Amino acid sequence: VKVLATIALSLVVLVTAFLCFCFSICATSSVRQIDRTSFALADLVDIAIMLGAILLIAKLHKKR
Amino acid sequence: LHPHLVFETLSYFVAFRVYLSLRRRFGDPIATPIRWAVVAAAVAGAALGSKLLFLVEDPPLTWHNLRNPAYLMGGKTIVGALIGGLLTVELLKRYIGLRASTGDLYAIPLALGIAIGRIGCFLTGLSDNTYGTPTSLPWAIDFGDTIPRHPTQIYEIAFLLALIPILYRVLNNVSIQNKTVILSGAVTKRSEVTAQSKACPELVEGDPYPSTSTNPVSRHSPHALDQSARVPTTNAQQPPTPLLPGDAFKFFMVAYLSFRFFCDFLKPYPRIFLGLGTIQWACVAILLYYFHDVARWLAQRRRPVPQLKPIQ
Numbered sequence: 001v002k003v004l005a006t007i008a009l010s011l012v013v014l015v016t017a018f019l020c021f022c023f024s025i026c027a028t029s030s031v032r033q034i035d036r037t038s039f040a041l042a043d044l045v046d047i048a049i050m051l052g053a054i055l056l057i058a059k060l061h062k063k064r
Numbered sequence: 065l066h067p068h069l070v071f072e073t074l075s076y077f078v079a080f081r082v083y084l085s086l087r088r089r090f091g092d093p094i095a096t097p098i099r100w101a102v103v104a105a106a107v108a109g110a111a112l113g114s115k116l117l118f119l120v121e122d123p124p125l126t127w128h129n130l131r132n133p134a135y136l137m138g139g140k141t142i143v144g145a146l147i148g149g150l151l152t153v154e155l156l157k158r159y160i161g162l163r164a165s166t167g168d169l170y171a172i173p174l175a176l177g178i179a180i181g182r183i184g185c186f187l188t189g190l191s192d193n194t195y196g197t198p199t200s201l202p203w204a205i206d207f208g209d210t211i212p213r214h215p216t217q218i219y220e221i222a223f224l225l226a227l228i229p230i231l232y233r234v235l236n237n238v239s240i241q242n243k244t245v246i247l248s249g250a251v252t253k254r255s256e257v258t259a260q261s262k263a264c265p266e267l268v269e270g271d272p273y274p275s276t277s278t279n280p281v282s283r284h285s286p287h288a289l290d291q292s293a294r295v296p297t298t299n300a301q302q303p304p305t306p307l308l309p310g311d312a313f314k315f316f317m318v319a320y321l322s323f324r325f326f327c328d329f330l331k332p333y334p335r336i337f338l339g340l341g342t343i344q345w346a347c348v349a350i351l352l353y354y355f356h357d358v359a360r361w362l363a364q365r366r367r368p369v370p371q372l373k374p375i376q
Contacts, residue, residue: 002097003096003097006097006100006101007097007100010100010101010103013107013108017107017108017110020111021072021111021140023137024115024137024139024140025066025069025072027133027134027137027138028134028138028139028191029066033134036133036134036138037134039134040133040134040136040137040138041133043137044133044137047111047112047115050108050111051108051112053104053108054104054105054108054152054156057101057104057105057156058101058105058156058160060101061097061098061101061159061160062159062160063159063160063161
């Protein structure tokens with residue numbers, strides 16, 4: 001279970017990291033200001049999910 | 065399609081394939097779940113670090129754009145990503161009690177990935193903010209503002225492509241050194257470890273995750289000692305190099321950050337203190353962090369390398 005959870009959470013981190021990169025590109029290259037703001041906020045939420053996942057991974061493997 | 069999107073995605077893909085190929089070739093001293101955790105920490109730290117360093121790259125501009133989320137979330141820097149990844153992995157390792165070096169296999173994929181990503185920066189042009197200062201040199205490039213500039217992205221690509229063969233050599237030497245150390249350990253611990261692994265072949269204390277590496281001599285687990293004892297002694301006959309596990313990654317960091325320190329003098333970035341920009345100060349900080357390793361490499365280069373006796 002621990003191994004599967006680690007792999008699943010790592011995949012969450014990888015996907016959110018890739019989305020983070022995509023949102024950054026969209027935020028800088030969008031023409032409309034409202035789109036830019038939306039992409040930037042989506043990026044912020046994405047980073048929060050990524051950090052949550054990495055903290056959970058660290059908790060799973062915490063030194064006893 | 066935005067060239068940055070295309071080449072950055074390509075760089076992630078190619079770097080990951082190269083990483084898998086190197087892992088198969090040289091083996092992985094870290095068990096698979098821990099490796100996943102380390103990769104996740106590196107990626108998350110890189111994503112966060114690249115944005116944080118960007119925000120302090122030009123403090124007045126960031127202050128001016130405090131109410132502009134697109135600016136605050138849009139920028140990234142490679143140096144910030146490297147530092148963020150390094151710090152997060154070190155924090156995770158300390159938190160979970162892992163002492164082994166984990167970065168050697170990332171050195172070549174990082175160099176190759178950055179080189180491919182820089183093609184996207186070069187094609188993006190002025191809006192990417194990675195161009196150089198004006199120059200009259202014959203290879204200067206006009207990025208669209210009619211001013212011939214240093215193509216700093218091309219300088220970086222050339223440097224990284226030249227660095228890759230050196231990194232491969234360092235990685236190979238580190239791998240040979242690991243094999244020699246493990247083979248030496250196998251001589252003294254063979255009987256003990258064999259008995260232990262016979263008693264419990266799947267799980268030996270201290271090795272909760274048997275490594276899935278295809279290269280038995282590169283593992284650090286007690287199983288690895290047992291298996292490596294059966295490896296022919298030809299590897300042990302090679303003299304050890306003055307390199308330790310982790311040195312391939314450290315060599316990449318020292319080489320790349322030194323290059324960036326000097327290359328950034330050719331970029332029109334704001335200088336925040338003593339004529340250096342934020343990225344240059346970040347490079348100085350990490351170069352100081354690796355100072356002991358550089359001193360060790362230099363000291364061991366001057367010292368004659370002792371020859372190991374072949375294992376009978």
